[in-house]
Amino acid sequence: MKKRPARTNRMPKNHWERKNYKWIYLFLLPTVIIFLMFYMVPIIQVFVTSFTRWDGFNSPAFSGLTNYINLFTSGSFLISLKNLFLWALIAMFLHVGFGTVIAFVLYQRKRGWKVTRAVFMIPNVISAAAWAMIYRFFFNNNYGILNSVIRKINPDFDVQWFYQSPWAFWAVTLTWLFYAVIVTLLVFGDLMNIPQELNEAAIIDGASGWQLIRYIQLPLCRSAIATGVICSITSRITMYEQISLTTSGGPGNDTMSLPILLVNAVTDYRYGYANAIGVVMFVIGLVMMGIINKAFRMNETDY
Template identity: 35%
Template sequence: MGEKKMSMKKRSVQKKRFIWLFLLPTLICFSVFYLYSVVIVFVSSFMKWDYTNLNNPSFYGWKDLLTNYIYIFTKHPFFWEALRNSLLWAVIGMLVQVPLAVSVAIAFSKKLKGWKFARNVYIIPSIISSAAMGLIFLQIYNPNYGVINQIIRVFNPDYNGAILLTPGINFIAMTCAYIFFAGTSTIMVLGQIFAIPKEIYEAATLDGIFGWRREFYITLPMIKDTIKTISILAATAGFLLYNEVFFLTKGAAGTKSISYIIRDLAVASSRTQYARANTIGVFQILGGMLIIVCINLIFGMKKRSSKGGK
């Protein structure tokens, strides 16, 4: 018995060693290319690091340790605007893009005539870079010959406004430039729907469950983990929105985002301010983590309530 236990223990140690050796390259890459960068973002947010000392960043000291945070909170002219916009885009991503992706995926899963062609057409915007899509919508919203202004002039011939420079309307216009293109999420959901065993649907048919009731009681519960995944992807993509802001408005008229003002501080400004940009980066990292936690809590509550109902 003793030899058998020793043999089992040895195999267990060898298995754990193999697992760690297998994970080692990934852990090294994660530490070098991601963890190190995140640590630098946090550490440098307590430093003076700008155009005056680009090659020699230094800590402010305990007394002035929060200098960058105080500046961002009280003196930066666009931080609160950018944070509000980014949070709104995160929420809109969940409330619009996720239901759209799920609805389209369910429609495709019916395999109606021409569904493959429609699927391929639907995912085309998702394989085009967001920069290219931004340029396309820049022409759509062009005040002189853009199709949107032409439609408005049918009802108001004297209209000469620029949609992308009109506060309030420009936020909606920018949101429309990306929110309806959920091809990647749709394909993820569609693949999960196709993975549901046909026997489950056949059993539901025998029980008299048809139409929308089948989708509500069978399909949606079976793909809830995928819905949670695309919810996180949609919310974080909205929170990190940058290309649309850059190509459509360059942050003008109340459309700045967190990502855009980081670029402004670290790249676009002649008075380069790396530490302050990284201070905003801290909020971006924490915001992304908070979004993930909140979505997990929401889906966890739904899971517990469904179990309680049973």
């Protein structure tokens, strides 16, 4: 930005701004109302009533930590925490890893990279509910394509992917595992921002292709990868359709997740308990974000 000499119209401009304060605040009004209605008030309500016993009809009665104690002694809650932990690890390493690898593949600009990028997007533009449904059909034992293919090799094969015990967890995992296009776009964006001179300088210094990736390009898309990790773990915390429309948490509690428990509590009119789950989701999200920011040194710039 060019530095300009001190503006001569500074006074009148300020005056103009002050004259328009009513417009400025009027323009902000809709956003502020939405913020208060759908964020501020609900969040306060969630936090406060998570310490109460509340059925939605009678007024909430303070009950201390009872809801939280009940949560942490409930089997289904502990299983959903374990599932979340496992899914977060899978998301962080396999899902983000896959997305990053594909970003590097695209960056090589070999034939077909544009088509690949365009097509990879498609699962993300259709509704997660429809995608969950497609996978329910895909894994179906009778007419699903997966088992039909397996039966070509082993005619006696018979597995109900979404309804049998160790498989359900992995079947749910497969509905999102490879669809990492957001990570790919983020990392690809960072790769495109690397100054060409930097790559050329490294090649002149005798760096091989792998060294170029390992020591120059990968470190430079650190913050995109971190953002990808945050996005993918956040969507694991709020994963609902992929479970509700396939296994609804079963078999047993094998694929239970926090949003499913929360919805069950709301429909049972156990509002205090539901909001305690909400608080747990909120806190897990914040803690995770803090850890990842630290781990990837997100606040430092590279260039």
